[in-house]
Amino acid sequence: MNVSVKPAPGDNRSLKNILVAEKDFEAGDIIYKEHPIVAVLDADLQGKGSHCSHCLRHIQKGMAITPESDRLDSVYCSEDCQVKDKVQSQNLLFGLEPVLPPEMDNGLNELTKRDRNQAQETFTAFLKAQNKPSHLLAARIVARQVTIETAKMSANKGGPVVAELPEGSGVGEQYGLSDHIERLRFINANVSDEEIKKLCEVLASALPGLEKSITDERHAILLGKIAYNAIGICYAGGRDDRPVSDERPEDMERTRTPHGTSRQTGCGLYLVSSYLAHSCAPSARPLFNSGTSELHLVATHPIKKGDELTMAYVDVSQHAEETPEEARRRRRVELARGWKFKCECSRCLSETPEGAESELGVEKDESKVEEVLRHTLVGEPSGPPTGLE
Ligand SMILES: [Zn+2]
Ligand SMILES: [Zn+2]
Incomplete structure (x- = not known):
C-alpha cells in the first residue's frame, strides 16, 4: 500500500504507532486506496x-x-x-x-x-x-x-x-x-x-x-x-443539509474529517488509515473520489520516503470571521473534546498560544491501547485484569 505502520519515535510508553511513507510522493498523488471494514x-x-x-x-x-x-x-x-x-x-x-x-x-x-x-x-x-x-x-x-x-x-x-x-x-x-x-x-x-x-x-x-x-x-x-x-465520509467538500445536532458539544459524536463531522454523509472504520495521526498542518487528506466509502489518501505537499503521514481530524482552516487565535482555539477544543489530546503539532507550537489553556480539560494524550497489547509489546508484568491503561 506504499505505507507501513511504525512505532512513533520518542515516548515508547504510549505504544503509539504512526503511518510512514514507503516512497516519495508529489502533492496530489494518491498514496493508497482503502475500503472500510464497516x-x-x-x-x-x-x-x-x-x-x-x-x-x-x-x-x-x-x-x-x-x-x-x-x-x-x-x-x-x-x-x-x-x-x-x-x-x-x-x-x-x-x-x-x-x-x-x-x-x-x-x-x-x-x-x-x-x-x-x-x-x-x-x-x-x-x-x-x-x-x-x-x-x-x-x-x-x-x-x-x-x-x-x-x-x-x-x-x-x-x-x-x-x-x-x-x-x-x-x-x-x-x-x-x-x-x-x-x-x-x-x-x-x-x-x-x-x-x-x-x-x-x-x-x-x-x-x-x-x-x-x-x-x-x-x-x-x-x-x-x-x-x-472512525473517519467521516465527505463527498466533494461535504454536504450542507445534515441536520444540526441538539446535543451539548461535549456529547456530540465526532469523526475524523477535515471538513468537520457536520458535513459528512456517513462514517467508517478503516484499518490502515486509523494509524494516521492528526496534524493541523497535515501531509495528506482523505478523499472519496470514487463516490463511495473507498478512501483515497492524497498527498497535500511533497512527501519523502520515511516521512510520517498525517491528516487533519477536524477543520483546521481559519474561517473568514475568525482571528488566527480564535481558529487555533476552535480546532484545539474540537481535538480535546473528540480525541482527548492537546495538539502539539508544528503549527500549534509555532502559533503563540493566548495565555494558559488549562480549560481544554484534557491531559496531554488520553488515548490508549488494550492492556493485552501492552504486555505483548513491552513485556510489562501483568497488573490487575482491567484491560484499560
Ligand atoms: Zn495542532
Ligand atoms: Zn453500493
Missing part, C-alpha cells in the same frame, strides 16, 4: 433511498435496489452491495435467513425465527431512538467478527463469508479482523447495560452462545475505538 450512512440518509446503505454511493432517483422488507429501510446501488451487506452483518442483526450453512442448520432457523424477530425489533427501535452512527457501526463490527468466526467453524471454510474480508490490508492473511481491531487505540466511552443486553439478545436468538462474544467492558472499548478512529 461503514454506515448518517441516520437521516438511511431510509431516504438516496444513498447505498453498504458503499454509501449516491443513487440516481429510481435506480435503488429496495429489499422487500428491511428493518433499517436500507437500499442498495447494486446487487453486489446488497449481498455483501447481508453476508457481513445485515442478516445476523436485522434479517431472518439462516446464520449457519444448510448442513449445520438442522432446523435451527425455523425454531429461532420468532425470537429473532422480536429481539431484532427491540434492538432496531433502540438504535433508531439513539440516532448515533457509532452504535450501528459497533453492532456491525461485532456481527462481522462473529460471522467470520462462525464461518471458520463450518466446513465451508473458503466460502463467501471469508472471501468478503477486505483486501490489501493483510486481513485474513496474517491476522484476523479481531487482531487488527485489538491493535487500535481508543478513548473512554460509555455504553449502557440496556444496549448490550439488546445486542446480546439479537445474537443469542440467532445462535445460542454468540452473545458470549460481548461483555460490557469489551463493548465499551469497541465504542471507544470507533470514537477515536
